[in-house]
Amino acid sequence: MALAAVAAPRPTDSAQKAPFHLPRESTLPRGPEGDRIRRGLRLVMLTERELPGYVGNGLRCTSCHLQAGRVRYAAPWVGITGVLPEYRSRSGRMNTLEERINDCFERSMNGKPLPEDGVEMRSIVAYMSWLSQNVPKGRSVEGRGFKHITPRPTPDREQGARLYEARCARCHAHEGRGMKNPDGSYLIPALGGEQSFNIGAGMARLDTAAAFIRWNMPLLQGGTLTDQEAYDIADYFIHLPRPDFARKHEDWPKGGKPRDARY
Ligand code: HEC
Ligand code: HEC
Known part of the structure; x- marks a missing residue:
């Protein structure tokens, strides 16, 4: 399966991390x-x-x-x-x-x-x-996780809803419903509703969702939202109705709950 290259500019981070080295397709073993x-x-x-x-x-x-x-x-x-x-x-x-x-x-x-x-x-x-074959064992790769936004802007959800319509709705549709193929599968994934991630998901958290979209969305135009816009839009879509997570009360049993935890 061929994978197209990503056009967007990427940020970089600290030097202690291992370089981000993708394997060549030719290293796929036979058999x-x-x-x-x-x-x-x-x-x-x-x-x-x-x-x-x-x-x-x-x-x-x-x-x-x-x-x-x-x-x-x-x-x-x-x-x-x-x-x-x-x-x-x-x-x-x-x-x-x-x-x-x-x-x-x-x-x-x-x-x-x-x-x-x-x-x-x-x-x-x-x-x-x-x-993972080109990354030394025990070291996180440069670009692991998401590039978190600091300082954290205060989100404006109403502004987020307006920005969503302007920047996201042409693909993810009104209220994050996504867009389906004729066979019922999703061409563009949902950002809210029953077909989306549940409230226990990392993407349901403000800091995580904002960091993801800041550098990755709109698709192939990552890096074009401002920090403030990423927070406004993330605050809007993470609060769309979505499935609950039954075992959520078992999370963070020893503390360390992040600031943006939903429960
Ligand atoms: C709705 C978005 C979403 C989907 C779908 C999703 N993940 Fe994740 N995944 C995340 C987030 C958010 C994290 C947390 C990253 C972090 O800790 O910074 C994560 C973390 C991970 C990690 C750990 C990464 C790390 O650096 O520690 C693995 C492995 C992983 N996911 C595998 C999967 C697999 C396999 C699937 C499909 C069965 C999947 N994920 C589907 C959002 C998603
Ligand atoms: C050009 C179409 C397009 C636009 C515009 C776009 N996206 Fe996406 N988005 C996608 C596609 C396609 C994926 C799934 C990626 C894949 O399958 O490779 C995705 C994935 C996502 C995901 C993770 C999966 C999920 O459904 O939870 C989030 C969150 C997201 N987009 C948010 C946004 C936000 C917020 C905006 C507006 C700032 C936006 N997108 C604009 C096409 C788009």
């Missing part, structure tokens, strides 16, 4: 290991079609992890297999890569966890390992 990696790539790109029992909305992994985890500051997966397991305050303990992936299944995809030792999970991890 069963290569097949597993390709299957993993297919699962993250066509998640709702390939794993309908585990996905509860209209999203796919690559709706947020742009270009199948190959874009800096769009929560890339490059280097991820060398830094997990990792402690997370949301769960209050060490989390493996499989648990982290299942967090996104349950929250971002509003679905169910994949069996950790099943062939689908092993394929997704195989793809991420292949992506």
Whole structure:
């Protein structure tokens, strides 16, 4: 599956991080290991079609992890297999890569966890390992996560609604409903409603959503919103009606709740 290049300018960050080195396609092994990696790539790109029992909305992994985890500051997966397991305050303990992936299944995809030792999970991890091959173990890659905005602007939600109509609605439609293909799958993912991420997702948090859109949206025009506009628009769409997350009260059991937590 060929992936187009991203046109937008990207910010850069600190020097202690490992450089962002994508593997060459030619390093995809032949035989069963290569097949597993390709299957993993297919699962993250066509998640709702390939794993309908585990996905509860209209999203796919690559709706947020742009270009199948190959874009800096769009929560890339490059280097991820060398830094997990990792402690997370949301769960209050060490989390493996499989648990982290299942967090996104349950929250971002509003679905169910994949069996950790099943062939689908092993394929997704195989793809991420292949992506991570040029990053030294134990080091986060430059561009990991999102480029957070500091200082944080005070959001104006009404202004956000107006800006949304001007900058986002031609693709994501009125009230974030998204746009469907004739077969019912999503051409453009939803930002609100039952087909969107649930309230327990990272994208439902203001700082995270603003950081994502600041550098990635409108698609292929990342970097064209101001910090203030990113906060205004994010404050608007994260507060659109969306699914609840039943186990939300188990989050941050040992404290460390971020300022923008929704509950
Ligand atoms: C609605 C957007 C969204 C979707 C869809 C989504 N994720 Fe995520 N994902 C996030 C956010 C937000 C984070 C948190 C990034 C951070 O910590 O800065 C994240 C983090 C991750 C991480 C950890 C990254 C890191 O650097 O620690 C992995 C691995 C991951 N997601 C895998 C997946 C997989 C696999 C799927 C599909 C089953 C998926 N995600 C679907 C938004 C999403
Ligand atoms: C040119 C069409 C286009 C425009 C304009 C656009 N987006 Fe997107 N957006 C997309 C597509 C397509 C994706 C999914 C990325 C993929 O599948 O590669 C996406 C993904 C997203 C996501 C993550 C997935 C989800 O549904 O939660 C968010 C959040 C988002 N866009 C917000 C915005 C905001 C806010 C604006 C306006 C500032 C905007 N977008 C403008 C096309 C667009």
